[in-house]
Amino acid sequence: MSFPAAPLNFPADPVFREVFPVTQVELTGLSLLGLSLHPFFNKCVMFAILQSSGFTPYSKGALEFICLPFPLRGNTTRLCPNYLFFEDYKWECREVAVRRSPYKAAGHRQQQHIAFPGQTSAIGFYWMPQMLRLVCSLLLLGTTRAQIPLPCISDDVMRTGECCPNYWADSSPCGSASGRGVCQDIMDETQWQREERMRDQENTEDFRRWWPSYFFHQMCVCNENFWGADCGECKYGWKGPQCQESHVVVRRDFTNMTKDEQDIFIDRLRQSKYTLSKRYAIYASSTGEPNSPKTFREASVYNVAVWVHYICAKPLISETLPSFAHRATAFLVWHRLHLMYLEREIRNITQDENFFFPVWTWAGKSNCDVCTDDLFGSNNDEGNLSPSSIFYTWQTYCSGDGDNRMDFGLVCPPVTGGPIIRFNRPNDLADGLPTQDDVDACLNIASFDNFPYDMTAPNSFRCALEDDTKLGSIVNCEEDSVELQKDKGFTDPQNPEEVRLSMHNKVHIFCGGTLADFFESVNDPLFPSLHVYVDKIFESWLRDHEDVQYPTGDVPLGHRATEKMVPFLPLFENQDLLKPCRTFGYDYVYDE
Numbered sequence: 001m002s003f004p005a006a007p008l009n010f011p012a013d014p015v016f017r018e019v020f021p022v023t024q025v026e027l028t029g030l031s032l033l034g035l036s037l038h039p040f041f042n043k044c045v046m047f048a049i050l051q052s053s054g055f056t057p058y059s060k061g062a063l064e065f066i067c068l069p070f071p072l073r074g075n076t077t078r079l080c081p082n083y084l085f086f087e088d089y090k091w092e093c094r095e096v097a098v099r100r101s102p103y104k105a106a107g108h109r110q111q112q113h114i115a116f117p118g119q120t121s122a123i124g125f126y127w128m129p130q131m132l133r134l135v136c137s138l139l140l141l142g143t144t145r146a147q148i149p150l151p152c153i154s155d156d157v158m159r160t161g162e163c164c165p166n167y168w169a170d171s172s173p174c175g176s177a178s179g180r181g182v183c184q185d186i187m188d189e190t191q192w193q194r195e196e197r198m199r200d201q202e203n204t205e206d207f208r209r210w211w212p213s214y215f216f217h218q219m220c221v222c223n224e225n226f227w228g229a230d231c232g233e234c235k236y237g238w239k240g241p242q243c244q245e246s247h248v249v250v251r252r253d254f255t256n257m258t259k260d261e262q263d264i265f266i267d268r269l270r271q272s273k274y275t276l277s278k279r280y281a282i283y284a285s286s287t288g289e290p291n292s293p294k295t296f297r298e299a300s301v302y303n304v305a306v307w308v309h310y311i312c313a314k315p316l317i318s319e320t321l322p323s324f325a326h327r328a329t330a331f332l333v334w335h336r337l338h339l340m341y342l343e344r345e346i347r348n349i350t351q352d353e354n355f356f357f358p359v360w361t362w363a364g365k366s367n368c369d370v371c372t373d374d375l376f377g378s379n380n381d382e383g384n385l386s387p388s389s390i391f392y393t394w395q396t397y398c399s400g401d402g403d404n405r406m407d408f409g410l411v412c413p414p415v416t417g418g419p420i421i422r423f424n425r426p427n428d429l430a431d432g433l434p435t436q437d438d439v440d441a442c443l444n445i446a447s448f449d450n451f452p453y454d455m456t457a458p459n460s461f462r463c464a465l466e467d468d469t470k471l472g473s474i475v476n477c478e479e480d481s482v483e484l485q486k487d488k489g490f491t492d493p494q495n496p497e498e499v500r501l502s503m504h505n506k507v508h509i510f511c512g513g514t515l516a517d518f519f520e521s522v523n524d525p526l527f528p529s530l531h532v533y534v535d536k537i538f539e540s541w542l543r544d545h546e547d548v549q550y551p552t553g554d555v556p557l558g559h560r561a562t563e564k565m566v567p568f569l570p571l572f573e574n575q576d577l578l579k580p581c582r583t584f585g586y587d588y589v590y591d592e
Contacts (some may be wrong), residue, residue: 147308147567148215148281149229153296162218163569165230174220174231181222181231186571187213205294205408207283208311208324208558211566219571227570236340237585239353250587251532253359254370265358266375268350269525270390272302272342275349282307283567284412288400291409301349303397305342307412309522310398312566315406322454322556324566326518329449329551330559331466332538333577335531337565340584342528356586359536360529362507364436368424368526371511376526383421383513394420396514396523405519420524421513430501430510438502443541448548448578453555461541465534467503504534536588539581550575 152163164183167175174181187194197213207214222231225243234243254262281296282304299307312325312334322328325335339357347355360370370376377389385392396417404410426432445461457463501509507530508515514524521527542548550561558566561575581587 147304147569148283148296149569150279150281152216152229153281158215160218161213161216163216163229164218164220167230167232169232174222175226179223180226181220183218184221185217186219186221187217205411206314206316208314208566209316211564212569212571219569222570229569236344237583247353247585248582248587249354249356249585250589251356251359251536252589253361254375254529255361256589257358259374262358262375264352265355266390268346268352268355269302269528271350272346273300273394273525275301277301277304277345279345279348280304282412284398284414285401285410286414288410288413288415290404292413294411297414299397301345302342305338305345306397306520306522308341308567309338310412310519313519314408314411316557319406322559324558327455327466328556328559329453329462330565330574332462332534333574334565336535336538336577336581336584337568337572339528339531339535340586341568343586357528357532359532359588360526361533362433362530363439363533365433367433368422368511370529371422371424371526376524376529377420377422379422379424379513383423385420385422391420391525394523394525396420396520399520399523417523422515422524422526423512424510425512426510427512430506433510434503434506439537442503442537443544446545448541448545449551451553453551453553453559465503465537467501467505535581539588540590542578542580548578550578 149163149165151157151165157163162183164173166173167178167180169175170177172178173183176182187197189197194217197210201210201214204210212219220229220231222228222235225235225238227233227235227243234240234247237247239245239247257265276298277300280299282299283294284297284307286293286295286297309325313323315321315323325331325338343355343357347353360368362368368376372378373386373388377385377391379385385394396419398412399417400413400415401410442461442464445459445464447459447461449460449462450457453460455463508521511524511526511530515521515526515530552561555561557563559574562573565572565574565577577584
């Protein structure tokens with residue numbers, strides 16, 4: 001075990017003159033331990049544990065937060081993961097500040113102490129070469145923001161359909177005792193309607209059509225800025241114990257980041273691939289055999305995000321028609337939430353509350369200029385990433401359903417995927433990356449979306465930016481039917497069958513390989529930064545169209561204004577994300 005030479009931004013207090021990594025944490029026979037930490041943002045965290053069922057809250061005093069773990073059973077020694085809560089997020093505790101005890105006895109291990117700021121007493125624990133022995137709890141998760149919350153995958157919850165976890169601080173469902181939220185029926189239906197719906201659901205394995213009622217009909221509805229499956233977190237864009245502090249992070253372009261900042265980002269992204277999510281479970285096939293039972297399965301933080309996109313790529317009717325999140329009105333708002341979700345999950349596991357996905361400004365580039373070994377990896381002629389890239393060992397996830405890709409016979413079976421493939425060169429469908437003229441032409445389109453709200457929607461900003469490859473994208477750019485030039489990549493209004501790529505899809509196809517695979521594209525670590533630039537273009541358009549309203553006409557299934565966005569929990573409606581990005585806690589710099 002190696003130790004850092006100096007503490008990380010600790011106060012000038014002799015108590016905090018040494019920092020040791022926590023590699024393993026083990027329960028002891030002590031009954032209660034309080035632990036105050038300063039490794040994150042120079043703030044305090046309270047960690048209090050009672051080694052029996054139940055919990056009596058420890059006084060907050062001057063501290064900002066108290067972490068309530070799961071109640072322990074009996075006095076048996078058990079291993080527990082090294083997680084603590086910081087404000088409204090669960091953070092991995094990699095380091096703790098300790099001081100050497102003035103008391104030493106021959107033949108005994110040296111005792112270490114952790115002291116509370118502003119207090120004279122100290123709580124003791126023992127330092128050993130390979131671990132710190134201290135009282136902790138089996139912290140499996142905090143609260144969740146997408147797919148199935150781990151507290152809600154039990155047989156009892158599935159049988160009752162009530163996903164209303166207890167908020168840790170007051171042990172009440174949804175934090176109702178603290179005024180954070182209430183457990184509420186989200187379906188607003190009669191008993192007869194519910195029975196009819198449940199009969200219909202029994203005839204399909206496609207849970208997306210009945211989201212989230214396929215699993216739950218009662219969930220937490222949070223008050224004010226509280227959020228999360230148990231209302232124990234803050235909404236996007238807020239932080240603090242009572243979620244009253246605004247928190248906005250600027251997503252900067254790679255070209256405006258230092259080498260050290262780029263390296264930190266790449267390391268954070270890598271960590272997400274190999275860190276098991278303690279907050280989410282995916283719903284997937286139990287084996288690689290077609291029609292095997294579906295079950296809940298754990299996955300890494302990044303692989304959960306892969307699954308979220310993959311499950312929405314499966315077609316509703318056919319692969320040429322709109323699916324959830326693609327080829328129709330909700331494309332931009334769904335991918336906006338997908339980025340927000342993954343960004344925040346990486347903040348969670350890295351203790352970096354200001355983590356963001358940098359912008360890859362692909363417009364006007366001759367090739368992928370961030371596809372270097374220092375960033376997303378270079379590739380050879382066969383598309384294999386360089387062994388010098390940190391992503392060389394990444395394997396695809398949800399890539400083994402074969403002939404069942406288009407149905408629910410197999411859903412993300414537990415089979416080993418292949419390597420990330422990327423070509424980064426012109427091909428028959430994409431002769432280059434989009435130009436700045438393509439971006440400008442797209443931004444000049446006045447309507448967000450138009451009937452029939454799919455891949456053929458005319459005069460549609462959404463359709464132009466998504467740039468579908470099946471049936472075309474734009475016909476005209478302005479209400480006066482001024483034609484966009486054919487060489488700019490839009491459909492020729494005189495020949496609608498002719499398709500020329502120009503925007504988002506052209507980037508995917510130019511990069512090729514994994515990114516060009518509709519189902520597997522998120523597996524390429526370049527995916528988030530590619531889509532951040534799409535979102536930046538979207539945000540630029542929104543700022544010029546402040547009065548935009550989400551379409552309410554004959555919009556395809558899964559894309560309608562008030563439909564819940566699949567498969568995110570807590571719930572969002574599609575129309576909720578058609579707002580300025582600062583509403584959700586992030587922003588962009590323009591004219592860089």
